[in-house]
Amino acid sequence: WYPHSDVFRYEAVLLRQRFEENRDVKDMRIAKQLLEKGEQELFDKQHYQPKKFPNSPGGTAYQREVIPPDWVLDYWHPLEKAQYPEYFARRELRKKQFIEMWEEKYGKPPKEETHH
Known part of the structure; x- marks a missing residue:
């Protein structure tokens, strides 16, 4: 060697x-x-x-x-999110669209709370 x-x-x-x-x-x-x-x-x-x-x-x-999961961005401080306003505005819109698509496909969750 x-x-x-x-x-x-x-x-x-x-x-x-x-x-x-x-x-x-x-x-x-x-x-x-x-x-x-x-x-x-x-x-x-x-x-x-x-x-x-x-x-x-x-x-x-x-x-x-390690690839961080998507939900980590939801916990950013508002000042951090303010640095990327267009991205987070589009992100919130897509989250709403996803929830609408989910409810259309699987229905809305029951009204009563069953979790702690």
Whole structure:
């Protein structure tokens, strides 16, 4: 393994060059031996504890982005909502349209309160 990325990249290019030099080998026995030798060299030179960036596959934060639910916007302070008046006006209109569509499709809820 190599502690510096430039040295690692240089060695990776050299290994890739050796693979490219032998790409036209027709004898499968020799090709298999060369492949096994290259794979063994790659295994021998890999870091004993590979570094993984947090958002890369295998990283601690990979695919952990939390998408906040829509109702969070309802709890914004009025001063925060005032910064985006057109958006929140359209949002309130769409919420009313959704309730109307719901009541048209499923009916209005019963008048008595059954919850605490």
